[in-house]
Amino acid sequence: MPQFIQLSTRNSAYVAKKLLYYSNLRTRYYSTVKTDVILRLWHLKTGGGADEHDYSAKSNEQYRVWSAFMNVDNGIPADRINDDALVLRDDKDGVATLTLNRASKFNALSGDLMAELERNLAKIADDVSIRVVILAAHGKAFCAGHDLKELGAKETRADVDSLFRQCTQLMLAVTNLPQPVIAKVDGIATAAGCQLVATCDLAVASSNSRFATSGINVGLFCATPGVALSRNVPRKKAMEMLLTGDFIDSDVALQFGLINQVVERDDLDKAVGELAMKITRHSPKAITMGKSLFYQQINEGLESAYGRAVDTIVDNMIEGEARAGIEAFVAKQPMPDWEDR
Numbered sequence: 481m482p483q484f485i486q487l488s489t490r491n492s493a494y495v496a497k498k499l500l501y502y503s504n505l506r507t508r509y510y511s512t513v514k515t516d517v518i519l520r521l522w523h524l525k526t527g528g529g530a531d532e533h534d535y536s537a538k539s540n541e542q543y544r545v546w547s548a549f550m551n552v553d554n555g556i557p558a559d560r561i562n563d564d565a566l567v568l569r570d571d572k573d574g575v576a577t578l579t580l581n582r583a584s585k586f587n588a589l590s591g592d593l594m595a596e597l598e599r600n601l602a603k604i605a606d607d608v609s610i611r612v613v614i615l616a617a618h619g620k621a622f623c624a625g626h627d628l629k630e631l632g633a634k635e636t637r638a639d640v641d642s643l644f645r646q647c648t649q650l651m652l653a654v655t656n657l658p659q660p661v662i663a664k665v666d667g668i669a670t671a672a673g674c675q676l677v678a679t680c681d682l683a684v685a686s687s688n689s690r691f692a693t694s695g696i697n698v699g700l701f702c703a704t705p706g707v708a709l710s711r712n713v714p715r716k717k718a719m720e721m722l723l724t725g726d727f728i729d730s731d732v733a734l735q736f737g738l739i740n741q742v743v744e745r746d747d748l749d750k751a752v753g754e755l756a757m758k759i760t761r762h763s764p765k766a767i768t769m770g771k772s773l774f775y776q777q778i779n780e781g782l783e784s785a786y787g788r789a790v791d792t793i794v795d796n797m798i799e800g801e802a803r804a805g806i807e808a809f810v811a812k813q814p815m816p817d818w819e820d821r
Contacts, residue, residue: 583619
């Protein structure tokens with residue numbers, strides 16, 4: 481085997497660049513790998529039936545080259561990705577960005593990845609300097625759902641139950657986090673990945689992103705993703721996604737209410753950053769109280785919801801900084817510098 485292909489075990493991004501550069505390669509092996517890369521990428525982009533977990537027919541070498549191609553095309557320099565960390569954290573100006581870093585597996589939610597993400601969220605919950613969280617991902621997929629290889633290896637009911645309860649705890653951790661969470665979606669979000677988008681408080685997606693609850697395609701109804709999905713999109717639209725497994729594009733997701741904004745990929749960082757900074761300018765105490773109330777009241781009866789809302793707004797007025805803000809507004813003065821929650 482030629483040397484630069486053998487290098488893929490150490491530097492797959494380098495291999496992918498070489499593979500693309502040597503477009504006139506003539507050997508059958510290289511043609512096969514290159515064709516496989518292009519066809520799979522095309523299927524992924526168009527929703528043409530590519531199965532993100534079906535690698536059985538491909539050699540490990542081909543898969544590593546393909547994975548590298550996916551990362552290189554997304555503009556992620558090889559030296560900027562820490563292969564050992566499943567979740568990366570970066571803090572700036574009161575905003576914590578958590579990045580799923582399992583690009584070679586399309587950021588599928590393995591047990592280890594879910595545990596690492598929940599651990600990061602728990603740390604952020606106690607960090608009063610953080611006012612907003614952005615959930616992003618490396619690679620071509622935001623999140624391809626559960627790791628089907630890991631799920632398929634679990635044979636007992638107890639093991640399967642444990643995995644789905646772990647995922648449920650992760651989703652609840654996002655909802656219960658004091659800070660708002662913005663999903664920054666660039667690529668596919670399927671099954672539990674779509675659930676993760678629906679669970680985040682806000683979501684901004686690139687125009688090339690696609691969403692699906694595709695478990696039904698392998699005979700597994702997306703029951704747990706359906707909980708989050710049905711709380712974001714109209715009932716019949718949710719059922720259509722759950723029953724067909726079909727992908728919807730970003731524009732349709734926006735119409736359904738699954739996401740808040742659609743922007744071009746080149747504008748995604750700016751759009752998410754601007755949204756996050758808008759939130760950081762408001763009172764953290766009010767944001768925390770408001771987020772908690774929102775999710776508590778939304779499934780209550782009308783009378784009970786109003787009762788809870790009255791308690792919250794009174795607490796906000798008496799215990800929070802609303803009085804200072806109102807006084808500044810009446811006096812036509814700038815808003816006060818909000819204290820940490």
